[in-house]
Amino acid sequence: xxxxxxxxxxxxxxxxxxxxxxxxxxxxxxxxxxxxxxxxxxxxxxxxxxxxxxxxxxxxxxxxxxxxxxxxxxxxxxxxxxxxxxxxxxxxxxxxxxxxxxxxxxxxxxxxxxxxxxxxxxxxxxxxxxxxxxxxxxxxxxxxxxxxxxxxxxxxxxxxxxxxxxxxxxxxxxxxxxxxxxxxxxxxxxxxxxxxxxxxxxxxxxxxxxxxxxxxxxxxxxxxxxxxxxxxxxxxxxxxxxxxxxxxxxxxxxxxxxxxxxxxxxxxxxxxxxxxxxxxxxxxxxxxxxxxxxxxxxxxxxxxxxxxxxxxxxxxxxxxxxxxxxxxxxxxxxxxxxxxxxxxxxxxxxxxxxxxxxxxxxxxxxxxxxxxxxxxxxxxxxxxxxxxxxxxxxxxxxxxxxxxxxxxxxxxxxxxxxxxxxxxxxxxxxxxxxxxxxxxxxxxxxxxxxxxxxxxxxxxxxxxxxxxxxxxxxxxxxxxxxxxxxxxxxxxxxxxxxxxxxxxx
Amino acid sequence: xxxxxxxxxxxxxxxxxxxxxxxxxxxxxxxxxxxxxxxxxxxxxxxxxxxxxxxxxxxxxxxxxxxxxxxxxxxxxxxxxxxxxxxxxxxxxxxxxxxxxxxxxxxxxxxxxxxxxxxxxxxxxxxxxxxxxxxxxxxxxxxxxxxxxxxxxxxxxxxxxxxxxxxxxxxxxxxxxxxxxxxxxxxxxxxxxxxxxxxxxxxxxxxxxxxxxxxxxxxxxxxxxxxxxxxxxxxxxxxxxxxxxxxxxxxxxxxxxxxxxxxxxxxxxxxxxxxxxxxxxxxxxxxxxxxxxxxxxxxxxxxxxxxxxxxxxxxxxxxxxxxxxxxxxxxxxxx
Numbered sequence: 118x119x120x121x122x123x124x125x126x127x128x129x130x131x132x133x134x135x136x137x138x139x140x141x142x143x144x145x146x147x148x149x150x151x152x153x154x155x156x157x158x159x160x161x162x163x164x165x166x167x168x169x170x171x172x173x174x175x176x177x178x179x180x181x182x183x184x185x186x187x188x189x190x191x192x193x194x195x196x197x198x199x200x201x202x203x204x205x206x207x208x209x210x211x212x213x214x215x216x217x218x219x220x221x222x223x224x225x226x227x228x229x230x231x232x233x234x235x236x237x238x239x240x241x242x243x244x245x246x247x248x249x250x251x252x253x254x255x256x257x258x259x260x261x262x263x264x265x266x267x268x269x270x271x272x273x274x275x276x277x278x279x280x281x282x283x284x285x286x287x288x289x290x291x292x293x294x295x296x297x298x299x300x301x302x303x304x305x306x307x308x309x310x311x312x313x314x315x316x317x318x319x320x321x322x323x324x325x326x327x328x329x330x331x332x333x334x335x336x337x338x339x340x341x342x343x344x345x346x347x348x349x350x351x352x353x354x355x356x357x358x359x360x361x362x363x364x365x366x367x368x369x370x371x372x373x374x375x376x377x378x379x380x381x382x383x384x385x386x387x388x389x390x391x392x393x394x395x396x397x398x399x400x401x402x403x404x405x406x407x408x409x410x411x412x413x414x415x416x417x418x419x420x421x422x423x424x425x426x427x428x429x430x431x432x433x434x435x436x437x438x439x440x441x442x443x444x445x446x447x448x449x450x451x452x453x454x455x456x457x458x459x460x461x462x463x464x465x466x467x468x469x470x471x472x473x474x475x476x477x478x479x480x481x482x483x484x485x486x487x488x489x490x491x492x493x494x495x496x497x498x499x500x501x502x503x504x505x506x507x508x509x510x511x512x513x514x515x516x517x518x519x520x521x522x523x524x525x526x527x528x529x530x531x532x533x534x535x536x537x538x539x540x541x542x543x544x545x546x547x548x549x550x551x552x553x554x555x556x557x558x559x560x561x562x563x564x565x566x567x568x569x570x571x572x573x574x575x576x577x578x579x580x581x582x583x584x585x586x587x588x589x590x591x592x593x594x595x596x597x598x599x600x601x602x603x604x605x606x607x608x609x610x611x612x613x614x615x616x617x618x619x620x621x622x
Numbered sequence: 623x624x625x626x627x628x629x630x631x632x633x634x635x636x637x638x639x640x641x642x643x644x645x646x647x648x649x650x651x652x653x654x655x656x657x658x659x660x661x662x663x664x665x666x667x668x669x670x671x672x673x674x675x676x677x678x679x680x681x682x683x684x685x686x687x688x689x690x691x692x693x694x695x696x697x698x699x700x701x702x703x704x705x706x707x708x709x710x711x712x713x714x715x716x717x718x719x720x721x722x723x724x725x726x727x728x729x730x731x732x733x734x735x736x737x738x739x740x741x742x743x744x745x746x747x748x749x750x751x752x753x754x755x756x757x758x759x760x761x762x763x764x765x766x767x768x769x770x771x772x773x774x775x776x777x778x779x780x781x782x783x784x785x786x787x788x789x790x791x792x793x794x795x796x797x798x799x800x801x802x803x804x805x806x807x808x809x810x811x812x813x814x815x816x817x818x819x820x821x822x823x824x825x826x827x828x829x830x831x832x833x834x835x836x837x838x839x840x841x842x843x844x845x846x847x848x849x850x851x852x853x854x855x856x857x858x859x860x861x862x863x864x865x866x867x868x869x870x871x872x873x874x875x876x877x878x879x880x881x882x883x884x885x886x887x888x889x890x891x892x893x894x895x896x897x898x899x900x901x902x903x904x905x906x907x908x909x910x911x912x913x914x915x916x917x918x919x920x921x922x923x924x925x926x927x928x929x930x931x932x933x934x935x936x937x938x939x940x941x942x943x944x945x946x947x948x949x950x951x952x953x954x955x956x957x
Contacts, residue, residue, distance in 0.1 A: 417844070441846040455844050458837025460904045469834050470845035472827045481826045525845060 119182045121146045121309040122167075122198075122278050127176035129162050136162040139176070140335045142328050144278065144309045149300060149323050151341065152313045153353055154330035155544030156514035160313050163330070164280050167311070168200035169193030181277070199271035200280040203287075203542075205263055207270075209256035214238035216255055217270050241269045245299055259404070261292035268299070278309040285316060286542050289403030289570055290608070297323050315542060317346045318573075329353055354545055361549055362577030363556040369395040369580070372429065373564035374414060374445065374533045379423035383409035385588045386423075391533065391564040396555060398579030399568045400604050406588035408450060411537040411568045415440045415447035428532065441470070446526040450538035450568075452515075456522040459511035463501075464492040466510050466521050471528040495524035499550055516547025523554060534558055535566045540574060552578060576601060584608065651898050652949055653910060657917050664924035671927055678806070684919030685812040686874075687889055688912065689867035692819045693860030694890040695911050699823075700856045701836040701903025702755060702762035707864045707890055709773035710747045711883025714740045714868030716781045719878020723788025733793050737869050744865025745858060747773055752857030756850040762857075770887075777880035786878030797873035808870045815863060820908050822859075832856055836903025892943040893918050901947070918942075 120143040129137040137159040144150045154160050165171045167178065169187030178185050180196055187193040193200070207216045214234050215222070223233040238251050247265040255263060264284060271279060281300070285293040293316075300323045304310050312323060320327060324341040329352040336352050370393035379387045383406040391397045401407040412418040414425060416435030424431040427443045440447070449455035457466050468488050472478040477488040492506045499520040501513070510518060519539065526534060536555065540548045555578060559565050569575050575582060582599050584592040584607040592607040664671045690707050697704045718740035725732035747769055754765040800807040823829040831852045834842040843849050864886075871882055897914030899906030921942070925935050 415844075437844055438846040438848055447844065449841075449844050454838070455840045457841050458834050458904055460900070461833060461837045465830060465833065466841075469830070469842065470847050472830065478827045481828055483825050483827055483830065485825070 120144060120179075121148075121181060122311075123177075123179040124163075124167075125177040125179065127163065127166060127178065128174045129159075129166060129171060130174040136333055137166075138333045140330070140333075142335065142338060144311060144326075146277070146309050147304050147307045148325045149304045149310045149312050151320050151324040151327040152311055152330065153320070153327055153349060155353055155546060156516045156542075157332075158330040158353075158544075159333040160330055161282070162333070164200060164282060164311065164313070167193065167198055167278075167280060168202075169198075194274070194276075197275050197277035198280065199276040199278070200282070201264075201267050201271050201284060202282050205267045207255045207263060207267060210254060212252050212254055213242075213249055213258070213266055214251040216266060217241050217273065219270075237273075241273050242266075244272055245269045246302070261288050261295070261403070264288065264292075264296065265299075272303075272308075276308070278311065279303065280311045280313075282313045283315065283542060284312075285314065285319065289405075290572065291402055293319070315544065316571075317349065320346075320349070331355060350545055361545070362552055362574075367394050367396075367559055367580055369393060370562060373427070374535075374566065375426040376410065376413065377424045377426065377431075379413060379425070380421040381409060381413055381418050382421070383418070383588050384413065387585075387588070387590055388423075389566075389583055389590065391566050393532070393564050394559055394562045395580040396559050396565040396567055396578050398575035398582040399566065399585060400570075400572060400575045400582055400608075401585030401591075402608055403570065405585040405608075407568050407585040408537055409588075410585070411447055411450075411535045411566065414445060414533075414535050414566070417447070438470075441529055441531065444531040445533040445535065446529050446531050447535045448522055448526050448537060448539055450541065452518050452522050457510050457518060459509070461510055462507050463496075463510050463513065463521055464489060464506035467492045467495060467506070467524045468528070469525055471525050474529045491528065492524070495527065499524055499554070514544075516543035516550075519543050519547065520550065523551065527554070531563075533564045533566070535568070537568045538570060539567070540569070540571060548574075572601060572604060576604070651910065653896055653898070653913055653917060657913060657920065660917070660920060660924065664920070664927070668924070668927045671924060676923065676927070680916075680919045680923045681809050682806050683923065684915055685806070685808040686867040686871050687886065687893060687918060688812045688915045689815055689870070690864050690886045690890040691893040691911060691915050692816060692908075693863035695894045695897075695899050695906055695908070696819070696823075696832060696856050697762070697860045698891075698894055698899045698901065699832050699836045699903060699906050700853060701839070702853070702856070703891070703901075704751065704766050704857065704860050704864075705763060705887055706747055706751060706766040706769040706773060707860070708884040708887040709770045709777065710744060710861055710864045711868035711871060711886060712880050713747070713773040713777040713780075714743045714865040715872040715882045716777045716786055716878040716880050717743050718869050718872045719786035719789050720780060722790060722793060723786060723878075728790030728792055733790070736793070740869040740872070741862055741865045743773075743868070744862035746861075747865075748858035748861030749854065751861065752854030755857065756853040774880070781878060781880045783880065789872065789876045789878070791876075794873045794876040797870055798876065799874070808874070811866070811870065815866065816908070816912060819859075819863075823908060828852070828855065833904055836900075836905075838904070888939070888943070889918055892939065892946065895943070896946040 122144040124140060124142050127137060127140045140159070140163060152160050162171065166173050169190040169192050185196050187196070208219065217238045218234055223230045223237060235251055242249055245265050245268050247262065247269060249258065249262050249266065255266065284296055288296060297319060300310060300312065314320070321341055326338060327341050327344065327349065328338040329336040329349065331353060372390050372392050375390040376387055387410060389410060399407045399410055409418050413420060415437055416439065417437065425435055426432065427445055432443060453459065468475055468477060468491065472483060472488065475488065475491040477484045477491055489506065496504045496506060501517050501520045510521065539551050555565050555567065567575065567578055576599060579599065582594045582604060583590050584594065584604055586607060594603055670676055694704055694707065718736045721736040721739045722732065750769055751762065751765055754760045755762045797807060802810060823832065831842065831847050834847060835849050835852045839849055868883065872878055893914040894906070894911050895901065896917055897907065897911030899911060922935070925938065
């Protein structure tokens with residue numbers, strides 16, 4: 118059987134950087150081929166060449182036995198390769214149906230054939246099993262539905278190979294499950310799929326073959342069956358997997374952060390406390406309100422009633438600036454939109470709002486030498502690569518960008534640290550660095566709140582876990598109660614009996 | 623990292639000189655080269671162009687644009703736009719001249735009072751612009767379009783549409799045409815202002831915050847920056863710098879004119895963008911922006927010397943502005 122896709126010695130040289138070197142791989146019809154690698158390993162470069170966004174420096178792309186070359190993304194699509202990137206390409210202000218057939222709307226004499234459009238769009242959505250209103254504006258849909266629309270759009274026409282770039286990165290567990298099922302169904306219909314993910318658990322569920330990339334080279338291609346997670350991590354990082362979650366015996370001290378009966382736009386009667394020297398996890402599905410807990414602590418979400426207490430004192434009129442002054446830093450979940458000014462050099466992002474705490478400013482004047490040395494010290498402490506603080510932030514990989522956000526918070530040296538999805542879309546080494554920082558903070562007697570959709574991470578890091586469900590605290594687990602089953606049971610389940618009479622929506 | 627990376631990544635320091643120069647050119651943009659080319663062309667076509675007298679003239683004429691452009695740059699760095707600089711100059715001019723002419727005697731005290739009254743106009747306009755943008759979240763082009771009309775209306779009302787005369791000779795002699803240590807006084811003032819703005823932008827945390835707010839407003843908020851205060855301060859700075867230009871212009875023309883300054887809206891944005899300031903905020907370099915002002919000054923001066931009609935000059939300016947923005951986009955893609 119001819120392979121659906123054959124990539125032969127594909128190489129991409131950027132000025133000064135060899136992004137992909139001599140990579141060869143094959144995808145058969147109906148095969149789900151997982152692409153695994155840390156950030157900067159070359160995954161994006163590879164798929165961008167397959168999608169027609171980059172031109173290879175050398176090597177060949179062979180589709181169903183015929184060599185192809187793409188000058189534009191359109192060429193790639195017409196050849197049957199459809200790519201769904203993490204950044205979705207939908208127009209938020211248009212309807213679902215219009216988005217699906219954007220640029221190829223069926224028309225009669227220059228007017229849009231509305232009925233025909235609806236029929237076509239319905240068929241496209243049926244293919245991905247999505248039950249979405251065709252007239253809904255895309256901006257009103259949840260992220261998971263938008264993702265399905267994007268995939269449906271990709272499958273319109275004669276798609277033979279579907280490339281999915283971390284499709285579950287911004288989805289909760291339940292939505293992810295549904296997406297994985299869809300991937301299985303599609304491959305069952307004979308579609309070849311290249312699947313990129315950082316979530317190891319997904320690989321055995323959908324993958325047939327897995328190719329591991331490291332530093333722009335192919336390390337190995339293996340069948341998924343019979344390959345353990347440890348082995349993959351080892352191949353990916355080039356070293357054996359140490360224990361990802363540092364274990365520490367902790368002795369909690371005074372209560373440093375507390376939410377008391379908080380009501381907010383997404384929260385109902387939420388009470389949560391974090392003490393000095395402990396890591397407290399908040400788990401929950403997307404939309405459970407867990408992110409809002411973090412934002413409320415930092416004054417980014419409004420407090421309708423109840424109170425936020427920092428170091429035992431209720432705080433009125435909380436905002437980011439005053440929260441930091443009172444000893445709370447918040448590490449936002451979306452580093453590109455809420456964390457970083459990407460056009461600025463790295464040092465400017467590290468010291469953004471933290472110049473004074475870095476003792477790099479007196480009366481508003483910046484001590485630039487001190488600023489640089491402080492930035493460099495964090496670059497070393499967090500192993501940010503490359504260690505050039507003058508480089509534009511957007512040129513760093515996701516993991517290193519995340520570390521810049523970390524560095525900024527650490528400079529403030531506050532007592533309370535609130536992490537919102539700190540490891541989304543970053544590689545294993547960077548994850549290990551983030552966990553190490555959290556453990557160090559707790560060991561130094563700081564209070565750490567970890568809000569995360571990554572269940573193993575919450576289980577592995579937390580001394581106590583709150584499980585959120587529909588804006589309420591559904592469970593509070595400590596010690597041996599913290600197990601995957603216990604948390605999962607509360608994800609969908611009834612509100613905990615310990616939560617007194619909140620309105621259950 | 624691993625040794626593998628070091629091998630895979632070709633070291634950049636070994637790049638040949640040519641490529642390094644090209645890299646520098648991309649970083650600085652085409653402006654310095656265009657400026658040199660233009661000077662060469664003008665000098666070849668008109669020998670008087672390079673005379674010391676004419677070059678001083680270029681400096682003298684560029685002063686006002688430099689001040690306004692400094693302000694415009696600060697606002698652009700915040701990812702905003704100030705269209706009201708033109709009528710701010712007009713209102714400043716009328717108010718300054720009215721204060722000067724209302725005094726029976728032209729004392730130094732009245733002159734100082736007049737200067738501050740003029741700068742007060744900037745403070746007021748800047749506050750209105752900044753507060754509306756920061757607190758009502760009105761797009762700045764809309765707000766400043768509104769204040770353009772407000773200030774222009776006020777200037778016409780106060781002056782009854784006629785030039786305000788009675789600007790004392792001492793005032794225009796010193797701030798308009800005076801020299802100190804062989805340099806025109808307005809030029810000294812503008813250069814001092816540029817120096818202060820340089821310090822503010824690159825050596826204070828407020829300056830850092832300006833870049834951050836323009837680079838990513840949400841990230842700046844989360845980092846604990848008081849974004850609203852930064853926005854208000856940026857608009858106030860811009861308008862006060864503009865008013866300073868207005869006061870100096872009033873001294874130069876020796877009367878208060880409600881028609882003064884309308885060309886500065888286009889020219890200040892053009893100069894800032896020519897100097898590589900991003901229209902999307904967060905990016906820009908003061909040195910290059912000053913070069914942008916010089917570019918426009920030289921262009922004007924050269925075309926005047928060559929007796930090119932003012933109608934054609936307008937055409938040229940429009941073309942220059944559009945090409946500058948197009949080049950900027952091109953550079954963003956290459957760089």
